[in-house]
Amino acid sequence: MTAPAPTRLLPAVPESEPVPTLASLGPPRLLAGLDEMPRLDRVAHLARHGTPPRMSAQELVALAEDTDLRGRGGAGFPFARKLTAVLDGTRRADGKCAVVVNGSEGEPSCLKDTALLLHVPHLVLDGALLAAEALGAQEVAIGVTRQDVEDSVRRAIAERGPVRPALRVTKLTERFVTGEGTALTNGLNGGPGLPSGRKVRSSERGLNGIPTLLSNTETYAQLALAARLGALGYRTTGLPAEPGTLLLTVSGNRVVEVPYGIPLARVLALCGTDPGQGVMLGGYHGTWLSPEDAATATLSRQALAEHGAVLGAGAVLPMPHDTCVAGETVRVARWMAGESAGQCGPCVLGLPALADALAHAVRGGGSAALDVVRTRMRAVRGRGACSHPDGTARFVDSALTAFPEEFERHAHGFGCGRPVTGALPVTGHLPPTPTAAPPPPPQERLLVDWTLCRGHGLCADLVPGMVRLGPDGYPESANMPMPARMRRRAQLAVRRCPALALRIQGGN
Incomplete structure (x- = not known):
């Protein structure tokens, strides 16, 4: 595969919550147009991407299979199998079903879904509506946790005017577990956004108790691109077995679009960093890569599996050398x-x-x-x-x-001397966590001055087990660790030594 040239897009406008800087390696697809304007409204979106096609459920399943489209929220589940499962559930539910877009992104090391919904929300809505129309869904619900994201999605919905099925966006409680399937549908149903604790498939019982197609923001955006490009066009970038592009969040603040198969080291270099002490890949439910593995790894499921890692939610977190x-x-x-x-x-x-x-x-x-x-x-x-x-x-x-x-x-009390810099981002404020206590005082030791010792042997009687005499009647060692329980006996030995050859060293 020819290595694509890096492309830098417009930096995001600072907001009260973290907003990413955007970039791409090679021509962007999901982020196309953002080098010219910070957000694509409905008109700019259609000018860039054109009108999406209408597709039957069977055509949509075939497209997902031909492009090997998988969920981009963490598990990487084949999207075609989700569609098929919802179709089967819909037949058993009198034709009722719904579509849910998971834009909650509770992972603080990820901002890719935030980037899509803030800057190219119509691409996400296109994919969700494409699936909803093919399935015959009654509703499309989008779950988010940020006010600026909710505002952007509401604006996009208003720009479209009345559509069928209906679109709605709901702001949910910001929590790491909000994006779990049952927690998300519970929140969208007006209940507490908590996991149910039961193994409930959303394809059988999701939004309002009916079969639901639930996937994350990037998955629907990729679906909208694939529908426009067709399977062959979609496969012109990436790998034969893993076509297309993906979004990564690097260091918690840079969202980068890259083709599958690109070396991880190139992504880090584009973002002005290196593997450091190691790279956390996939988010906080992911895996660390050593610097050596990070330097040689390529971004594909098969290549990362050899290192015991997965792309997960697309987080890439290098640990800087100056951080504990x-x-x-x-x-x-x-x-x-x-x-x-x-x-x-x-x-x-x-x-x-x-x-x-x-x-x-x-x-x-x-x-x-x-x-x-x-x-x-x-x-x-x-x-x-x-x-x-x-x-x-x-x-x-x-x-x-x-x-x-x-x-x-x-x-063991030695520490590393490096500070905690927040290289692994979290939301909210935490009290500072000390990285190491002050080193404990050195253990006290009983020392023998060979120039004074005359081999009387009294010390061996006063501190048995600590002082051992050799065949010549002199202590075997001149430097002996002194347990705290032996301190009083050792002090007595120091005072009673006829040659004044003993002393205690260390301690407070």
Whole structure:
């Protein structure tokens, strides 16, 4: 594949909430036109992309199969299988179904859905309406968590005028678990945006209790592009097995459109960075790549699987060399614990306990403290109403695996001397987490001055087990660690030594 040239787009206008800077490697598709204007309204959108075609359900399924379109929200589930499942559910539900766009993006390391809905919202609405018309859906509902995003979507809906099926956007509570399928539909139904705790497929029972096609913002935007380009046109970029482009959020503030198969190192270079100490890929339920793996990895499912990683939600978070990895991990673990839906024990109790155990270990709690962290991770896995406990445990486990020496140094009180800079972004404000306690005072030691010692042996009688005499009657060592429990006996030995050859060193 010929390496595409980098293209930089207009920087986003600063808002009260984080808004990304946009860029692309090669000609942009999803972000096309944003080098000329900050937002494509309805007229500019149609001038750039043209009118979308109408497609039957069978044609839409075939298109999704031919382009290997997969969900871009994290799981990478084949979109054609979702469509087929909803079609089957619709037949059993008297022809009723709905379409839901997940624009909640609770992952603070991701801004790609925000970028689409702020700058090219009509591309997303095109894809959602294309699916809704093919399925015969009664409604299209868009769930978001930011006020500026809601305003942009409402403006786009108004620009379209009356449409069938009806479009509506709802602002939901901003929480990490808001985007979970049942939490999202519960919130859109007017209830609390909490996971149900039951294995309910949205294709069987989703919005208003009817079969629902639920996917994220980028997936619908890709569908709208594929419908216009056709399968062959869509496949002109990317890889034969993974065609098209994808959106990545780099360092929590840059959204980049790249073709599948591009080296990760090129993406980092475009954003003015490098792998640093390692790269967190896929978001906070993702996996760390070592600097060596990040330098050679290409962005495809097959290539990343060889490193035990996935693209997930498209987050790319390099850890700078001047940042404390252990402290950053504690900070995110605390934030993840606070993002609990508050309805099951493993989240309400288990995740704060895991974060506290990790903080204790990083402050110099010793190897035993790291063992407690691993015990806490095992205690929360597979026991939540959603995947949040599993994902949080996986995040901590991945950090411990990727940076074992870093955590061992902190656990033994040596630390790294680097600050916590917020390289791993979180929403809201957290109290500063100390990365390491001051190093403990050196252990006291009992010293022997060989120039004075005459081998009386009294010290061995006064501090047995600590001072051992050699065959010649002299102490075997001149420098002996002194446990705290032996301090009084050692002081007595110092005072009673006939040759004044003993002294205590270290301590306060």
